[in-house]
């Protein structure tokens with residue numbers, strides 16, 4: 001069967017990454033987590049001691065960032081200038097600043113170019129906020145994966161509660177803050193494009209959502 005390009009967009013914590021990763025693995029697709037790329041730039045800025053609120057300074061840092069996503073058997077590793085930062089990009093510090101950094105036009109141009117190059121070979125699933133609208137407007141299948149704020153915050157809390165001391169309320173606040181920034185920013189805000197298939201996973205299990213999305217892809221292939 002033919003392999004297509006799949007765009008998966010949606011708000012924070014909807015399960016885009018974990019679901020897309022598994023679907024890609026099962027179908028033999030390349031999975032590209034574009035959120036990880038925005039996180040990597042944010043990590044690099046924090047690591048360099050750059051004020052992430054300063055768009056000019058963040059922009060000036062971009063040419064010195066060699067960002068690489070290296071696919072592994074069931075996931076991928078993230079490198080900045082040959083240093084592995086796969087785990088570091090999930091910290092609360094990065095999560096708390098990433099939407100600010102992702103709002104800068106220079107950062108988006110830098111990463112969108114890389115994302116298109118990585119997606120060139122077809123048979124890809126990209127997840128993010130602007131995949132169907134900006135990165136791959138010609139994708140054969142566009143999915144808008146969403147869930148209620150409560151469901152998303154709860155899932156995220158289950159993921160991080162054993163790693164970091166953080167309350168469900170704090171996570172909920174952070175999810176809402178990111179949603180607001182991501183949907184109201186000037187540069188390629190998160191939108192649900194009219195041609196997207198909306199999947200609301202609030203009352204769906206992880207396995208059901210995976211099955212459902214696999215079927216959508218197979219039907220288009």
Ligand code: C5P
Nearest residue numbers: 034035036038098099102128129130178
């Ligand atoms: O998907 P994830 O939650 O890891 O994304 C982190 C942040 O990166 C998002 O909240 C958003 O601000 C930004 N992002 C983006 N465009 C994308 C992917 C992520 O602006 N395509």
